[in-house]
Amino acid sequence: MVTSIEPVTAASARFQCETCELRSHSICSALQDEELREMNQVVRQVSLDAGQIVFFETDPADFSFNITSGVVRLSKMLADGRRQVTGFLYPSDFLGLAVGKDYTQTAEAITPVRMCRFDRKDLTRMYEKFPKLEHRLLEVACNEIVSAQDQMLLLGRKTARERLSSFLLNLLSRSNLGERLIGEIDLPMDRADIADYLGLTVETVSRTFTKLRKDGLIEMPSKNRIVIRDADDLADAAENPD
Amino acid sequence: MVTSIEPVTAASARFQCETCELRSHSICSALQDEELREMNQVVRQVSLDAGQIVFFETDPADFSFNITSGVVRLSKMLADGRRQVTGFLYPSDFLGLAVGKDYTQTAEAITPVRMCRFDRKDLTRMYEKFPKLEHRLLEVACNEIVSAQDQMLLLGRKTARERLSSFLLNLLSRSNLGERLIGEIDLPMDRADIADYLGLTVETVSRTFTKLRKDGLIEMPSKNRIVIRDADDLADAAENPD
DNA sequence: CGCACACTTGACAACACTCAACAACCGTGG
DNA sequence: CCACGGTTGTTGAGTGTTGTCAAGTGTGCG
Numbered sequence: 001m002v003t004s005i006e007p008v009t010a011a012s013a014r015f016q017c018e019t020c021e022l023r024s025h026s027i028c029s030a031l032q033d034e035e036l037r038e039m040n041q042v043v044r045q046v047s048l049d050a051g052q053i054v055f056f057e058t059d060p061a062d063f064s065f066n067i068t069s070g071v072v073r074l075s076k077m078l079a080d081g082r083r084q085v086t087g088f089l090y091p092s093d094f095l096g097l098a099v100g101k102d103y104t105q106t107a108e109a110i111t112p113v114r115m116c117r118f119d120r121k122d123l124t125r126m127y128e129k130f131p132k133l134e135h136r137l138l139e140v141a142c143n144e145i146v147s148a149q150d151q152m153l154l155l156g157r158k159t160a161r162e163r164l165s166s167f168l169l170n171l172l173s174r175s176n177l178g179e180r181l182i183g184e185i186d187l188p189m190d191r192a193d194i195a196d197y198l199g200l201t202v203e204t205v206s207r208t209f210t211k212l213r214k215d216g217l218i219e220m221p222s223k224n225r226i227v228i229r230d231a232d233d234l235a236d237a238a239e240n241p242d
Numbered sequence: 243m244v245t246s247i248e249p250v251t252a253a254s255a256r257f258q259c260e261t262c263e264l265r266s267h268s269i270c271s272a273l274q275d276e277e278l279r280e281m282n283q284v285v286r287q288v289s290l291d292a293g294q295i296v297f298f299e300t301d302p303a304d305f306s307f308n309i310t311s312g313v314v315r316l317s318k319m320l321a322d323g324r325r326q327v328t329g330f331l332y333p334s335d336f337l338g339l340a341v342g343k344d345y346t347q348t349a350e351a352i353t354p355v356r357m358c359r360f361d362r363k364d365l366t367r368m369y370e371k372f373p374k375l376e377h378r379l380l381e382v383a384c385n386e387i388v389s390a391q392d393q394m395l396l397l398g399r400k401t402a403r404e405r406l407s408s409f410l411l412n413l414l415s416r417s418n419l420g421e422r423l424i425g426e427i428d429l430p431m432d433r434a435d436i437a438d439y440l441g442l443t444v445e446t447v448s449r450t451f452t453k454l455r456k457d458g459l460i461e462m463p464s465k466n467r468i469v470i471r472d473a474d475d476l477a478d479a480a481e482n483p484d
Numbered sequence: 485c486g487c488a489c490a491c492t493t494g495a496c497a498a499c500a501c502t503c504a505a506c507a508a509c510c511g512t513g514g
Numbered sequence: 515c516c517a518c519g520g521t522t523g524t525t526g527a528g529t530g531t532t533g534t535c536a537a538g539t540g541t542g543c544g
Contacts, residue, residue: 076395078481084395099384105391131373134380141383142341148390149347153318153326155397156441160500191523199398204500206524223509223523239320402532433491443533448492465491465541 026066026092030136038129042122047114054095054107054115061103063117064096070113071188075196076105085197087147088189090174094140096120111188155199158238163198164208165238168218172228183228212237269308269336272378280371284364289356296337296349296357303345305359306338312355313430317438318347327439329389330431332416336382338362353430397441400480405440406450407480410460414470425470454479 028036046065048054054065054072072089086105089095095115098104127134154163171185187194191202198205212218217234219227228234270278288307290296296307296314314331328347331337337357340346369376396405413427429436433444440447454460459476461469470476 076391078395078399080482082399084391084398086391086394097384097387099381100388104388127377128373131370131376134373134376135369138376138380138383139341141380141387142339144387145339145383145390146342146346148387148394149318149326149328152328152390152393152397153320155394156326156438157320157324196398201501202523203502203525207500210524240322444491445493445534446532449532452492 027094027133027136027140028066030132031130035130039126042118042126044117045114046117048109048112050109050111050113052109052113054109054113055103057103057106059103060101061096061098062120064094064120064123065118066116067091067093067095068114068116070109070111070115072113072115073108073110073189073193074105075108083196084199085193086151088193088197094137097137097141097144110190110193159241160198160200160204160208161211162238162241163200164194164205164212165217165234167194167198168226168228169231169234169238172231183231185226185228187224187226269375269378269382272374273372277372281368284360284368286359287356288359290351290354292351292353292355294351294355296351296355297345299345299348301345302343303338303340304362306336306362306365307360308358309333309335309337310356310358312351312353312357314355314357315350315352315431315435316347317350325438326441327435328393330435330439336379339379339383339386352432352435401483402440402442402446402450403453404480404483405442406436406447406454407459407476409436409440410468410470411473411476411480413468414473425473427468427470429466429468 028039031039048070050070055061055063057076067089069091072093072095073085074087074089074095075083075085077083088110089107095107096103127137150166154166158166168185171187172183175185189197191205194200195202195205200208209218209220212234213220217229217237219229221227270281273281290312292312297303297305299318309331311333314335314337315327316329316331316337317325317327319325330352331349337349338345365375369379392408396408400408410427413429414425417427431439433447436442437444437447442450451460451462454476455462459471459479461471463469
């Protein structure tokens with residue numbers, strides 16, 4: 001399942017994982033260098049190939065992760081195979097907030113992924129030592145709640161066109177966090193992932209992409225690449241039916 | 243907006259709010275008596291009538307609350323009036339986890355409600371003093387995330403029948419936390435609230451209630467009262483289409 | 485008693501789903 | 515280099531579940 005687990009190298013020793021240098025979202029942004037050294041001793045770098053499972057929705061929840069590169073898909077399944085994708089995790093995102101004994105969803109790499117793995121027992125000790133860490137984690141959890149609520153609004157009340165427009169805008173704001181403000185986004189997930197994330201079928205997703213393209217809201221240089229021609233127009237499409 | 247705000251009375255002085263005596267869900271269950279006395283100094287009892295707004299989705303997020311009696315509805319709205327109810331809060335539930343400057347959803351009392359109100363600035367000071375409190379809040383947040391994910395699965399992939407069955411089972415497990423295991427539940431919310439919670443219309447909710455009744459899964463002694471005849475059968479209906 | 489409101493039921497329409505065929509893409513191997 | 519098969523994505527035709535609009539039935543309250 002896990003292709004490689006290596007101890008942290010000297011090169012990455014200053015920070016316990018690359019995540020912390022990327023963005024403020026990482027949980028470790030809360031800590032000082034000295035404290036990070038201590039975190040360093042309980043973290044392991046993990047690499048996965050595309051398609052590999054990080055954990056399954058009934059596995060014992062022993063680990064938490066910080067994504068450092070690649071994209072992870074979170075999903076839940078019903079007995080008959082219907083699936084709901086609950087989120088996509090990008091570099092600097094934290095994975096494994098659950099408090100229960102077992103994971104409640106499945107996490108799978110949809111691109112090659114690298115991440116920092118923490119034993120939850122270690123993390124618990126760290127909380128006690130560095131309350132700042134738990135404070136940071138609460139922030140992460142609250143952000144997750146807010147976007148979960150947005151997603152409920154999307155799934156419960158929005159049309160296919162609004163759903164896809166909202167989705168593209170979310171990806172845009174994410175991909176712009178680090179870098180340029182160009183309206184071009186990469187879709188690492190396939191149509192089935194998008195459909196299961198938006199509560200639609202692949203056919204409807206495909207048709208809706210076509211419509212957005214014909215309406216001049218987006219361009220599609222390739223299947224996995226979207227150019228947003230006017231973010232305001234798309235924002236409009238994300239909240240108005242038809 | 244708020245009908246009455248009273249300082250804590252001598253009778254309620256031992257615990258800073260009644261919630262803590264009700265159930266383990268309350269955030270204050272994490273604290274010792276001595277620490278509770280300190281919380282006591284920053285809490286205010288608030289009473290609301292049915293229909294009153296606790297806060298609106300763009301209000302500055304200055305307060306957090308512990309519900310002590312009654313039911314609160316959380317919702318988000320689109321510009322054109324479409325609404326998504328994101329949850330119903332019962333006694334012992336915590337309200338106001340958001341980290342941002344403003345609330346991201348509207349909270350409204352759907353029955354007479356009493357609750358303990360905390361100034362978030364006070365709460366922040368309490369966190370620093372009692373890390374246990376923040377730990378407890380993280381637990382609360384994680385539970386909220388888990389049920390939000392369940393709700394996404396419901397909204398994205400379940401049929402009307404499955405949605406209503408799931409909803410009734412959730413209410414059942416909630417109402418049984420405190421007391422008897424009788425399969426009878428009270429619906430403090432109206433059909434529109436249920437519809438907006440389940441991503442349906444009132445008509446579909448009504449029709450689906452009728453179907454569940456005709457199929458012998460539930461009885462309806464009155465509009466707001468549901469008797470679950472066999473929880474296992476209903477659990478079946480909650481995960482199998484048609 | 486009658487009005488108002490919430491809920492239910494019916495007829496019809498529509499948006500998204502299902503099933504099916506087709507096209508594009510990609511890696512493989514001749 | 516191109517032919518081939520498999521996979522993924524797109525498009526089409528028809529169906530269905532749920533939404534819309536409208537009428538009807540309680541139920542509570544003044």
